[in-house]
Amino acid sequence: MFSAAKQGESFTYTCWSRQSMLTGLMYHRPEDPLAFLENCLQKTRELGGPECVAWDTFIMPDRKPLPPITTAQGKKAPCKLDSGPGPGPGPGLGPYRRYDRLPPIQAQFSIESDSDMTESSGLIQEYDVFDPLKPRPHIIFIIGGPGSGKGTQTAKIAAHYDFECVSVGEILRNQLLQHAPSDRKWELIAQIIANGELAPQETTIEELKHQFIKKQDAKGFIVDGFPREISQVFTFEEQIGSPDLVILLACSNQQLRQRLEKRALQQGRPDDNTHAIEKRLETFKHNITLIAKYYQERGLIIRVDADREEDDIFTDIKAIVKEKLFSNKEEPPAL
Ligand code: ADP
Numbered sequence: 001m002f003s004a005a006k007q008g009e010s011f012t013y014t015c016w017s018r019q020s021m022l023t024g025l026m027y028h029r030p031e032d033p034l035a036f037l038e039n040c041l042q043k044t045r046e047l048g049g050p051e052c053v054a055w056d057t058f059i060m061p062d063r064k065p066l067p068p069i070t071t072a073q074g075k076k077a078p079c080k081l082d083s084g085p086g087p088g089p090g091p092g093l094g095p096y097r098r099y100d101r102l103p104p105i106q107a108q109f110s111i112e113s114d115s116d117m118t119e120s121s122g123l124i125q126e127y128d129v130f131d132p133l134k135p136r137p138h139i140i141f142i143i144g145g146p147g148s149g150k151g152t153q154t155a156k157i158a159a160h161y162d163f164e165c166v167s168v169g170e171i172l173r174n175q176l177l178q179h180a181p182s183d184r185k186w187e188l189i190a191q192i193i194a195n196g197e198l199a200p201q202e203t204t205i206e207e208l209k210h211q212f213i214k215k216q217d218a219k220g221f222i223v224d225g226f227p228r229e230i231s232q233v234f235t236f237e238e239q240i241g242s243p244d245l246v247i248l249l250a251c252s253n254q255q256l257r258q259r260l261e262k263r264a265l266q267q268g269r270p271d272d273n274t275h276a277i278e279k280r281l282e283t284f285k286h287n288i289t290l291i292a293k294y295y296q297e298r299g300l301i302i303r304v305d306a307d308r309e310e311d312d313i314f315t316d317i318k319a320i321v322k323e324k325l326f327s328n329k330e331e332p333p334a335l
Pocket of ligand 1: 150192196201224
């Protein structure tokens with residue numbers, strides 16, 4: 001029997017290892033994904049277990065380039081619509097049927113094992129989040145270090161453009177409040193977040209998709225705090241599509257620390273303790289280079305100096321959104 005801390009640790013390693021495999025899978029797109037996964041498992045065993053796996057363990061240097069993204073808004077074309085008889089939707093029944101999926105990777109310990117999320121998660125994985133017959137709502141990501149002002153700027157843009165605001169951190173905190181005392185999955189996620197680490201990717205993506213599905217008719221979404229690691233970039237693209245714009249709020253470390261310390265005094269968030277702050281800063285520094293490079297190559301990311309006053313930053317962001325999203329069209333009236 002594990003202690004809670006031991007269990008949390010084991011869960012973190014297992015999740016990490018699964019995310020590394022997913023990253024490898026998306027990077028290489030092997031012709032035989034099952035054989036690839038078996039090799040990954042073998043390599044994990046040879047290395048000494050999931051705790052010895054790094055995010056890039058399964059990215060081999062001789063990878064083949066990714067095929068170009070050709071469909072609208074960067075989303076990969078679905079394999080085929082399920083038009084056969086049976087319970088799946090046929091051609092007229094709705095275009096939501098998605099990819100042929102890989103079987104799930106069986107982990108020794110899955111956080112979903114005793115969760116009530118399993119059934120609906122499976123459904124959402126199987127079907128499109130947005131109706132492909134309608135124009136997809138705009139999607140903007142706001143990324144930046146902890147304390148860079150993502151939440152503040154997200155709220156301002158959402159209000160200005162009448163977009164829906166989606167804060168991954170806030171969704172997770174709300175879920176923790178509701179479920180953590182009685183649900184083992186959320187209890188473990190509470191420990192992970194309080195420790196300054198990233199919540200499991202499968203949970204994060206599912207929560208995001210729930211928000212999109214709930215607000216299908218939104219003109220646009222502005223997502224705060226996503227993606228935070230390269231595997232989230234790939235998974236989002238695979239399951240939802242490409243964002244229209246990524247705004248990076250760039251702040252000095254000193255500024256970030258000062259803001260977080262101030263917020264700790266004002267709000268008392270459990271992850272604004274010294275250890276978690278350092279861990280979050282370190283995770284951000286570690287992950288941002290690859291994320292920024294990926295979006296840079298696709299011409300999607302704009303860096304904004306976020307060491308300045310809120311209103312000055314917002315003025316710049318408004319101009320960027322206008323140019324990137326509304327350059328050929330009339331900008332919606334400011335609210
Ligand atoms: P901050 O940006 O200051 O870290 P947030 O409220 O955005 O604050 O996030 C709080 C915590 O929620 C993060 O430290 C992390 O544990 C979790 N979290 C937020 N976004 C993500 C994400 N995209 N993936 C995984 N965990 C996340």
